[in-house]
Amino acid sequence: MSSQVDHPAPTDARHPGGLKQPDLKTRQLRAHSVVAVWVGLALVAAGAQQTLPVARWLAVHLFLLGAATTAVMVWSEHFAVALLHARRPDERRSDARLAAVNLAVLGVLIGVWLDRPVLTGAGCVLLVAALAAHLVVLVRMGRGALGGRLARVVGFYRAAAAALIVGAVLGGLIATGHAGPRYYAGLRLAHIHVTLLGWIGLPVLGTLFMLWPTVLGVRMTERTTRVARWVLALTGGGLLTAVVALVAGRRWPAVAGVMAYAVGTVLMTTLLARTIRRRRPVSAAAAWMLGAAAGWLCAGVAADAGVLAVRPLTEAGEDFTLLVPVVIVGFVAQVLIGALTYLLPIVLTGGPRERAALRAVLELGWPARFVALNGGVALLALPLPDPVGTAGLLLAAGAGAAFLALLVRVLVRRGGGAGESPSSRRPVLLGTAGGTVLIVLAVLVANSGGGTDHPADASRAGGNGAAVTRTVDVTLAGMRIRPGRIDVTAGTELRLKVTNKDAQRHDLKVEGGPATPLLSPGQSRTLDLGPVTETRTAWCTLPGHRAAGMTMDIVVRNSTDDMAGMHDGPTAVTDDSNPDLSAGFSPGWKPRDAALAPALAGTVHRIELHAVRRTIEVAPGVRQQMWTFGGTAPGPVLHGRVGDVFEVTLVNDDPAMGHGIDFHAGSLSPDRAMRTIAPGQRLVYRFRAERAGAWLYHCSTAPMLQHMGNGMYGAVVIDPPGLPKVDHEYVLVSSELYLGTPGSAAQVAKMRQGAPDAWVFNGVAAQYAKAPLRAKAGQRARFWVVAAGPGDGIAFHIVGTVFDTVYEEGAYLVEPGRPGGSQVLGLALAQGGFVETTFPAAGHYSFIDHDMRHAEAGAMGMVEVSK
Amino acid sequence: MGGVGLWSLVRFLHVTGAVLWVGGQLALSLVVLPLARRMLSEDARDRFAAEAGRRFGLLTGALFLPLQLGTGWAMAWHKGVTWASLADPGYGRTLAAKLGLFVLVMLAAAGHGIAHTRGRAELARALAVASLVGSLGVVLLAAALPAT
Helix, strand or coil, rough: CCCCCCCCCCHHHCCCCCCCCCHHHHHHHHHHHHHHHHHHHHHHHHCCCCCCCCHHHHHHHHHHHHHHHHHHHHHHHHHHHHCCCCCEEEEEHHHHHHHHHHHHHHHHHHHHCCCHHHHHHHHHHHHHHHHHHHHCCCCCCCCHCCCCCCCHHHHHHHHHHHHHHHHHHHHHHHHHCCCCCHHHHHHHHHHHHHHHHHHHHHHHHHHHHHHHHHHHCCCCCCCCCCCCCHHHHHHHHHHHHHHHHHHHHHHHHHHHHHHHHHHHHHHHHHHHHHHHCCCCCCHHHHHHHHHHCCCCCCHHHHHHHHHHHHCCCCHHHHHHHHHHHHHHHHHHHHHHHHHHHHHHHHHHHHHHHHHHHHHHHHHHHHHHHHHHHHCCCCCHCCCCCHHHHHHHHHHHHHHHHHHHHHHHHHHHHEEEEEEECCCCHHHHHHHHHHHHHHHHHHHHHHCCCCCCCCCHHHHHCCCCCCEEEEEEEEEEEECECCEEEEECCCCCEEEEEEEEEECCEEEEECCCCCECEEEECCCCCEEEEEEEEEEEEEEEECCCCCCCCEEEEEEECCCCCCEHHCCCCCCCCCCCCCCCCCCCCCCCCCCCCCCCCCCCCEEEEEEEEEEEEEEEEEEEEEEEEEEEEEECCCCCCEEEEEEEEEEEEEECCCCCECCCCCCCCCCCCCCHHHCEEEECEEEEEECCCCHHHEEEEEECCCCCHHHHCCCEEEEEEEECCCCCCCCCEEEEEEEEEECCCCHHHHHHHHHCCCCCCEEECCCCHHHHHHEEEEEECCCEEEEEEEEEECCCCEEEEEECCEEEEEEEECEEEECCCCCCCCEEEEEEECCCEEEEEEEEEEEEEEEEEHHHHHHCCCCEEEEEECC | CCCCCCHHHHHHHHHHHHHEEEEEECCCCHHHHHHHHHHHHHHHHHHHHHHHHHHHHCCCEHHHHHHHHHHHHHHHHHCCCHHHHHHHCCCCHHHHHHHHHHHHHEEEEEEEHHHHHHHCCCHHHHHHHHHHHHHHHHHHHHCCCCCC
16 A cells, blocks of 8 residues: 555545635644644743743743643544544634643743642643543544554544543642552653553554655555554553552562553664665655654663563652653654654645745755754753753753744744735734743743742841841752741741752742742752741652642741830740750850959959940841840859959949849849949948859849849959869850840740740850860869859859869858869859869860760850870 | 831832833834834834834834843942852742843843844744743832832
């Protein structure tokens, strides 16, 4: 039989009642314009895939679900009519099916883009309905039709329609989250296989039986019908087996199925190779491209079988994802370009001369495009470093874009010929389309990675320098984001260090905020959210991942309300949860010097203490307003000897509230000395330190819990007579830290409940863990400790040492030269004392409050002992 | 910082330049040329269109382009924009997209001139429309940038 008999050209004389040529031409033009638009959008999305989280998915689906599906719908119907010698189906219903498919695809794409599962689901349902109608038409067409020699090829189209129905159902389950994390990997692989090898692969394989000899301009071999039957059985049966096995999570049946498909493709390729004769093909471009595409399909299927054979299904997804671009570009795109190069001139023109002219346009520079496309695919397929892969993608995309330009030129030219648009409007339409594409591209680039209210700008505009910074480690694994919830106080500057610990790729997008790019397994990226003021969610943007449970809540709580009337002042920003002690302090932060300064010279010491508010870094990255004596919390340490007189002038520089002072080291009537003085007033407090010890001083104004809890305390050290010299002498004032606006109901509630946010030495949580005290092996050190509270005492301990001297509240409990030793200096509230020890060897000696709740929440530090 | 200062003036010049340039293109395309097409003879219309285009191109090259580039550069400098920050999401990337689109628009405008002189009327018109539509995109992206 001559190839001319099965020629797809719509010679409607054969079909009584068939469409007239111009109608068909117009419909073809319309359909291929839609294909061109989908391809153009796919190229745009492919270009943005490094910056746009869902761009890769979009690029793949714009091309396969948009462009390829439209082309397969149009051509499978067209060829079915030709091959079966059947009546052409009703034109309006065909158009309606095609429109429904495109509408459905649009719904799916927009649904995924905007993350609206309902829209995605509705799109999938419409797609299934339209394809079911398409399948019914293909089946009905076979009944009562004359049937040509290649009528069996229509079986490929029917199987393909069924495959896309399955693919749409699987895709819908994944994209709307109904797959769930457990079945996700298997369903995704099944979806990829059934759509790529079924919906796209099967009709292409079927069509090649007829198209290949036609393009070559030779007769079909006698074996074609028999081989077609075998190929359909092998590929269709193999695919069915593979998809069922993948859904069920059975690896080896899946490998067997894909192998059967591979055998089918090899069988067909062998037949195609035998058809080649030494004759100039009708279209060399189409022949080369179709041949290369068949080669890529064979290679792709073989690689697929290999991947499935050596990797567990849960890990195979990522490898196959890498294979997908090769199959899409090398096989699908090339088949589309090759087939359209040959077919469009046939369906769009009337005579041979016109056909030749159109073919000449579509074949313009085809050797270069052919080499670029296949070279690009080869670079993509080979395991080469990233830049090479990108170059391959650019080469292939360039070849695709060049064909798209030729296609648009042909469609516009033919469209003009059909009298659809006056030529004067064409440049305007083209220019508008071009400009619009540029704008869309620019907006996509601009919007990638976050909005213009970027944290950097927001913090510059609104930050008052007192914001809490918090860094949270976030891991992506097993279709879950951990932690699933982060609680922060309004205004907290939140940073998320996102690490993908899964075998497949993920990203993280914060609602109304930045997003990471797609992270390969093991990759990390930090997202800076800036000050968080409202509750948000974050999720993985890959289709279906959010719905499958990859979400995280960032919950904001407000604690900046309820200022007591007398305690108005600037609002401090705090975090209800404990500060992150592993975080770093702000640049420029300096630890409080723990070394005890030598006793003041002379016997009368005059000191001026100002009661002022200061914003201080009280824990790593946490700044908070404190009420202070002398600008620090605790206030300055007063150091003297027994009998010394201290004349302290208290100046109240706090503009809003009264303060007083109470020195435990002195004995005097409280009435006048400890009275509260109003803002701006001064008070002279004079006391004689008649007894040795480590003493507390604190604010004497009610409510003392708040005044002390917000930092108004300090230490007085009066050396016992004859105190020996030591190598290092430190003073550590222990206290609790209550975050929040000083005097706010939330903060006071925590004080009353005895639920501090941290425990601290010298006012700052974990400061000596970050900036250790230093000593040398064999050196002797003395640690003065005062328990300032306001709620908890201390069990002071230094890991790795024993105390040979303990002085507590005015008496030696342990002294050198005696056999007894001490492990802890236990101080009740407002008590003080000192311990001494010698560091036996180099090492890191932690000093802690041995109440481990306190130690783990900030009451700890380090002595770094060198040789 | 309230009131009208030096940087308000720079921003004013930048915005005014954009308004005149994009507005001029729109006025030419939507008002002047259609009227010319309707009211003038074919010969006169072609001459008029060519002359109007030439004059607008001259204004663009001599006035609008230097003004936009100069004031834009100054504002970027004032805001502390660096080459590296152009890649940052948010402000940087929006500004980069705006600049990229602006370059493409200028290329389209230049292509329009070349196509026109070579007698490729349809291509010239398509490029002119693409340039105009792209200019609106530049304005859109400019509007998306927070005030400097």
